[in-house]
Each structure stands twice: as C-alpha cells, then as structure tokens.
Amino acid sequence: MTDRFASLDALRSACANLPAPDKGAGAAARARQAVLTKPPGSLGRLEWLAEWLAEWQRRPVPRLERVLVLVFAGNHGITRRGVSAFPASVTAQMVANFAAGGAAINQLCAAAGAELRVTALDLDAPTADFTEAPAMTEAEFLAAVATGYGAVSADIDLLCVGEMGIGNTTTAAALAAALFGGDGEHWAGRGTGVDDAGLARKRATVDAGLARHAAALSDPLAAAAALGGRELAAILGAVLAARHAGVPVLLDGFVSTAAAAPLARLAPGGLDHAVIAHASAEAGHRKLAAALGKEPLLDLGMRLGEASGAAAAVPILRAAVACHAGMATFAEAGVDGKE
Numbered sequence: 469m470t471d472r473f474a475s476l477d478a479l480r481s482a483c484a485n486l487p488a489p490d491k492g493a494g495a496a497a498r499a500r501q502a503v504l505t506k507p508p509g510s511l512g513r514l515e516w517l518a519e520w521l522a523e524w525q526r527r528p529v530p531r532l533e534r535v536l537v538l539v540f541a542g543n544h545g546i547t548r549r550g551v552s553a554f555p556a557s558v559t560a561q562m563v564a565n566f567a568a569g570g571a572a573i574n575q576l577c578a579a580a581g582a583e584l585r586v587t588a589l590d591l592d593a594p595t596a597d598f599t600e601a602p603a604m605t606e607a608e609f610l611a612a613v614a615t616g617y618g619a620v621s622a623d624i625d626l627l628c629v630g631e632m633g634i635g636n637t638t639t640a641a642a643l644a645a646a647l648f649g650g651d652g653e654h655w656a657g658r659g660t661g662v663d664d665a666g667l668a669r670k671r672a673t674v675d676a677g678l679a680r681h682a683a684a685l686s687d688p689l690a691a692a693a694a695l696g697g698r699e700l701a702a703i704l705g706a707v708l709a710a711r712h713a714g715v716p717v718l719l720d721g722f723v724s725t726a727a728a729a730p731l732a733r734l735a736p737g738g739l740d741h742a743v744i745a746h747a748s749a750e751a752g753h754r755k756l757a758a759a760l761g762k763e764p765l766l767d768l769g770m771r772l773g774e775a776s777g778a779a780a781a782v783p784i785l786r787a788a789v790a791c792h793a794g795m796a797t798f799a800e801a802g803v804d805g806k807e
C-alpha cells in the first residue's frame with residue numbers, strides 16, 4: 469500500500485492534479501430543476517445538492533444507490549497529557565462495538581441505507597506525543613493515507629467519512645491551527661466533555677505542538693504528519709481517492725473536516741467535491757468551515773464523530789435526488805408555467 473505514495477512529493481502531486489467537476493452534467497441538472505413542477509428555486513438547498521451531486525458524479529441525473537461510510541480508527545500519544553474525558557482504551561473498545569453493531573453509527577447507517585466499513589489503524593501503536601516528536605514518521609503517515617485511498621472505489625455514489633480516536637479533537641485542533649493560523653485557545657473545544665482544566669491542557673498541548681513543529685507548519689502534508697493521526701491521514705487519503713474516482717463526499721464534524729483540510733490548502737477547490745454534513749457543536753468546527761468557505765448542511769448540536777453527522781445527512785441527499793429524478797416536468801404533468 470505504501471508504494472501508492474512513495475514520498476510526500478508523490479502525494480503532493482496527487483493532491484495538486486485534481487479532476488475538475490463535470491460542468492456539463494451540472495448544467496443539465498440545473499436546466500432540469502428549472503422545468504420541474506415547482507416554482508424555480510423553491511426546493512432551496514436540495515436543488516443545489518442535486519446539481520452538486522450531478523457535477524461530481526458526472527451524471528445529469530445523480531443517483532444514491534451505493535452509499536459507503538468509512539470510519540477510520542487510530543490512537544494518539546497525546547492522550548497521556550490528559551486531553552480527553554475518556555481513556556485511550558475506548559478507541560479499540562468502540563471498534564469492537566462498531567463490529568457488534570452497537571454504536572450510533574451502526575444505527576444511523578441502517579437508517580440511511582448506507583454500508584459501514586470500519587478500519588482500525590495500528591491501534592496498538594499510538595502516534596508519538598506531538599509535543600515531543602512528530603506524531604508520525606513520513607512513512608507511517610503515507611501508509612495511513614494509502615490505506616484510506618485504497619478503501620474507495622469508483623462504484624460508489626457517495627462517500628461519508630468519519631473517525632474514532634480518543635484524543636483526536638486535540639489533534640484536529642493542532643492541525644487546523646497549522647493550516648489556518650490561530651492557537652490552542654482558538655481551535656480547542658471540549659471534545660468528549662473535558663472540564664475547564666482539561667480544556668486548558670488541550671490548549672497548552674496544541675500550543676506546544678505548534679511551537680515544536682513550527683518549521684513544518686507551512687507544508688500542509690508535513691503538518692498533517694507532525695500533528696495529525698493515522699485515522700485523519702486515512703480520511704485525507706479517502707477524500708483524495710474520491711476526487712479521483714468521481715465520488716462526492718460528505719465530511720462529518722470537526723475532526724474529519726480538519727483531516728481533509730490539507731487538500732484545500734494544496735489545491736484551489738481541492739474540497740469542492742465535499743460538503744460538510746453538519747455543524748458540530750465542537751467549538752472549532754464553525755470556524756474551520758468558515759476558513760474553508762463552506763456552510764455545513766445540518767445543525768443538530770451533534771458532537772460525536774464516527775461519521776454520525778454525515779450519515780444523518782444522507783436522507784437529505786436522498787430527498788434531493790428523489791425530487792430531481794422523480795418529479796414531473798411542467799410539460800409532462802400539463803401544469804401551466806410561470807406567467
């Protein structure tokens with residue numbers, strides 16, 4: 469798997485040479501919206517979503533037959549700094565819970581008609597504590613990116629990405645700061661529910677990581693290796709693969725948005741094939757969405773991760789596609805058009 473990206477430069481070039489959307493398919497979808505039996509624009513963002521799916525699926529009438537939810541799990545060296553309300557052991561225990569069908573994401577995938585695949589990434593070998601060393605070596609980072617890349621195929625209609633990794637809201641805050649500026653105070657939130665002392669430790673951990681890796685911060689991929697995590701790297705790889713395969717993406721909350729964000733820094737429009745499914749209640753997420761120029765679809769006060777917000781948004785996309793594909797035109801239905 470590692471030979472897919474033999475070096476950061478090889479990955480950088482895969483991130484820089486991204487396919488453009490199919491503007492023709494988008495225009496055809498837009499033209500169809502205009503003749504369906506409704507006042508123009510009356511389905512609001514559902515219309516935009518159908519057009520967005522059409523452009524990235526390269527199909528004038530988009531479809532959502534196969535929806536895949538990928539959840540990647542990783543462990544983090546910074547957990548020993550007391551940055552989570554839960555112990556690191558919960559990461560592996562939740563992976564077992566996913567396999568047994570007992571987690572929120574299992575129920576949300578069933579409700580959304582989506583297939584769930586969970587990939588655990590070296591849970592027995594946590595990343596290094598990034599206040600002391602790069603979280604991952606270049607080889608470890610590239611291997612995780614390649615695992616995510618290899619999990620995506622062109623035969624899916626929509627990809628949802630999510631993560632499980634105790635400590636990773638601190639990781640995501642550090643990565644967001646590296647990519648967009650700002651410090652621990654700006655980006656760290658309460659994650660699984662740390663108290664004020666825990667929040668102070670998170671902020672200090674982010675600041676220490678930024679200071680330790682100052683020289684790497686101007687390179688989005690070097691920053692992702694130094695401050696990120698394996699599950700975040702795998703999400704980056706999966707979102708990149710989706711772009712190359714013509715698969716639109718739903719990002720989940722703060723962690724998965726931060727994981728994919730290097731792509732936006734490496735190429736203009738690098739995340740245009742991705743929609744942020746929901747505004748997480750994690751403090752940094754709205755700021756991160758704004759930095760990416762994106763407006764999250766839902767706002768349900770969720771702050772779970774696991775791709776839960778992405779899966780929750782799938783029925784909205786299904787609604788958009790059902791209207792776009794199934795509605796009659798004014799001519800077909802014999803309904804009079806606008807005066």
Ligand SMILES: Cc1cc2ncn([C@H]3O[C@H](COP(=O)(O)O)[C@@H](O)[C@H]3O)c2cc1C
Pocket residue numbers: 551552553554558562631632633634635636637638658659660661662772773774
């Ligand atoms: C039982 C349980 C299930 C979860 N599912 C997702 N997360 C979420 O919480 C973690 C990030 O928060 P922090 O940075 O505070 O550790 C990640 O594992 C994320 O996916 C969970 C957390 C817990 C405790």
Ligand SMILES: O=C(O)c1cccnc1
Pocket residue numbers: 637659660720721722723724748749750753771772773774
């Ligand atoms: O928004 C997220 O991604 C999130 C929030 C809290 C805990 N884990 C993940």
